Each structure stands twice: as C-alpha cells, then as structure tokens.
Amino acid sequence: MTTTKIAPELIADHAHSASARVDSDYKHLGEQLARRGVNIDTLKADVAKFAVAVPSWGVGTGGTRFARFPGKGEPRNVFDKLQDCGVINQLVRCTPTVSPHFPWDKVSDYKELRQHAESFGLGFDAVNSNTFSDQKDQPRSYKFGSLTHADAGVRAQAVAHNIECIEIGKQIGSKALTVWIGDGSNFPGQSHFRRQFDRYLDSNRQIYAALPDGWQMFLEHKMFEPAFYATVIQDWGSSLLAALSLGEKARCLVDLGHHAPNTNIEMIVARLVHAQKLAGFHFNDSKYGDDDLDSGSINPFQLFLVFNELVDAAQSKAPNFNPAYMLDQSHNVTDPIESLMTSAVTVQRCYAQALLVDRVALTGYQDSNDVLMAAQTLKSAFHTDVTPLLQKIRIEAGGAADPVATYRASGYRANMAAIRPASGPSSGIV
Ligand code: LRH
Ligand code: MN
DSSP, X not given: OOOOSOOHXXXXXXXXXXXXXXXXXHHHHHHHHHTTTOOHHHHHHXXXXXXXXXXXXXXXXXXXXXXXXXXXXOOOSHHHHHHXXXXXXXXXXXXXXXXXXXXXXXXXXXXXXXXXXXXXXXXXXXXXXXXXXXXXXXXXXXXXXXXXXXXXXXXXXXXXXXXXXXXXXXXXXXXXXXXXXXXXXXXXTSSOHHHHHHHHHHHHHHHHHTOOTTXXXXXXXXXXSSOSSEETTOSHHHXXXXXXXXXXXXXXXXXXXXXXXXXXXXXXXXXXXXXXXXXXXXXXXXXXXXXXXXXXXXXXXXXXXXXXXXXXXXXXXXXXOOOEEEEOOOXXXXXHHHHHHHHHHHHHHHHHHHHTSOHHHXXXXXXXXXXXXXXXXXXXXXXXXXXXXXXXXXXXXXOOSSHHHHHHHXXXXXXXXXXXXXXXXXXXXX
C-alpha cells in the first residue's frame, strides 16, 4: 500500500513523548504571560484559529533562471502536490487550504480533484491565473503582455483564461481569483503608460463582471521581473487605483517580495486597511529581489510588524477587513515540505506575538511621545518565545510538537523517491 500520509501512530508517539516537556514549558510561559495580564489559554484559543494557505507550486523544487536542481520524490502532478500539502497540514495543523495555479494544476475532472483534496482534509484558497507564460499550442503569445497587450486578440485570450480560472475555482470551492501579470516594458518608450493602464482596467472589468457573488479578485503588484524598466501594476499605488476603479470585489494583494529592499511594507498594509482594500498576502522573505525565500528567514521583525498592523486592525474592528493569508515561496535548496512547514509556523508565530502587544500601553506611549517605551512595547512582544504555545496547539490538534523531526522520522521523502521517478535538472521555475 503506497504511503500517502504520515502514520498517525508515529505523530501520536512523538507528541506523547514531547507532551511532558511541552506542558511544563507551556505552564512556565503561562506564568510569565499572566504577570503581563495575558491569559495563555485565551491566547491559545485565538492562535489555534490561525490558518495560512500553501501554494500548490511550492511543494515542487523551485529554480532560478540559471538552473533548477530537482529534489528527490518530486510531485509529478497536482494530485501528488495535494498529497504533500496533506502531509504538511498533518504535522503543523494550520495549513488546511491550498492555493492552486492554472494551467499548472489543470486536470480533466475538478470534482475528482476536489475529492482528492478533501481526502487529505484540504480545501482550496484563491485560484491563480497565468498569463505570464505561453502554453503549448496557445494561439497568441504573451511575449509583449497579456491583459494590457496592444493587440485586442491577446487581451481577449488573457481575459478568457482568467474567466476559465473562475469557472474552475467555482468547481473546487475557491472564493477568489488572484491576478498577477508580468506585463510591462524593458525600455523607455516601449509602452505608453496611461494607455497601457487603461487597457489593464478594461480587461479586468471584463474579468470582474464574471466574478460570482461572494467572490473577490486579488490584484498583485510587483516592482519588476519579468519586466525590467516598468511594470503595469508596479506598486501598491497602481494596484489601489485599479481596485478603486474596478469596484468592491477588487482588492490589493501584498506579496512581501514584490517591493524594493527596505520598503516599509507594514505601512503599506496600514494604508490598504485604511482604504478597505487589503486582499491579503503572499508571505515569503527576500534580501534583494523577489527571492521567494522562506517567510521570516531574513527579516522576521518585518513579518512581525506586518502582523502588528493586522492585529491592530482586527482589534479596532477595521471595516471590510478579512485578509487572505497564503505562502508564496520557491524552495531551491531545501525540502519544500520542510520549508513550507517551518514557514507556516513562523507566520503563525508572528501572529501570536502580535497578539501579545499591550495596545493600551502602546497607545499611551504613542500619544505621550514616549518614543522609547512605544518601541520597547512592540519589542517585548516580538521577543516573547511562544514556541510552547504553538507546540501545545499542534499537539492538541493531533499534529507534531516538532514537525520537521517527525517528518524526517517518517521517511516520507525517501518513500516518495522510491515511487516518483526523479525528474532531470532544468532551468526556470517549475
Ligand atoms: C509572481 C508571483 C505570483 C505567482 C508567481 C508564482 O512573482 O509572486 O504570485 O503567480 O509568483
Ligand atoms: Mn506572489
């Protein structure tokens, strides 16, 4: 019988042998937090509800334009990808949904795909369209753009693809379409900025009109790549202009890696919350460009500061505030399952720490210009080690105290390497 999951007994054994130390660490953390007026069980109940979606394209080994070095037991198709996402959620218990990408995840029977996902306890988050690469026997090329291409025929093809993604999404239970396009230019003069933006709005109005009730469309901005001089939706300003022009169902998605180094992303989040246009996130980390590194692996304090804005918005009941949380990473040198598990836990950790910010004290220090104490109030939350809380939540949810240790003990990757043929090295992202 081929392995499709981690043996529940193994997870239970590991959780059992960890529970004594986790309980004592949890008790100790509880005493520390009680001294700060925080009830750890109330905090646990809140953090236990946190969930972040896994990108279907994240469980395969990623690459760069220079090369891709495939790992062992690579998923062969979307069914394998969902199985691997099932393993991730078995161990971390906070990734119950998958964000699919089309046509990479195209199948002939979406009812079967939905049932396959459900067999692993998974649902589907936002669907992602792809008009940034040409598919085999695609009539018209996206070389010079898609939704903003000067040729109406290419734009119509791109609009039709996005509407097809919505139709697929309806069958698999998604409630949102993420539209990221690489459209832009490499040379000054190559494109007319205003006419190009008008074409973007015109194409997206047609996609917007096809959105079922209860659906949203997430506009994803990106500073550069594949365009290297100008990108049509280059920054949150262009994205917000478009979302405001399109209507209520259009929101702005923030991919952390899509900004210039040192951009104050947490302030962009506060602005989009103010505009009631925050769609959600593609969490990852980067030092230079759109590096798609593991969330919190380079700048965990920035990730915490983003969640500080999100918790502040939620606690102050900001109107129309219900952001979607998704990972969007490319794993070139690690086991994608291990990276996605540790990244999901890192994002959950930043949410828990943001809940520990004493907002009454912070407001007092801000309003009295006690700058140092205001900064320290955030730092003391960020410096709180909530590991026992996250372990307790996982164990109580039937997951692993230490997901990577249990995953490695399961031999899942070796088992997959035995049944999934090795795919050769190649260049470019899968
Ligand atoms: C673009 C992006 C987008 C996805 C792609 C895989 O850089 O972040 O969200 O479509 O990565
Ligand atoms: Mn993204």
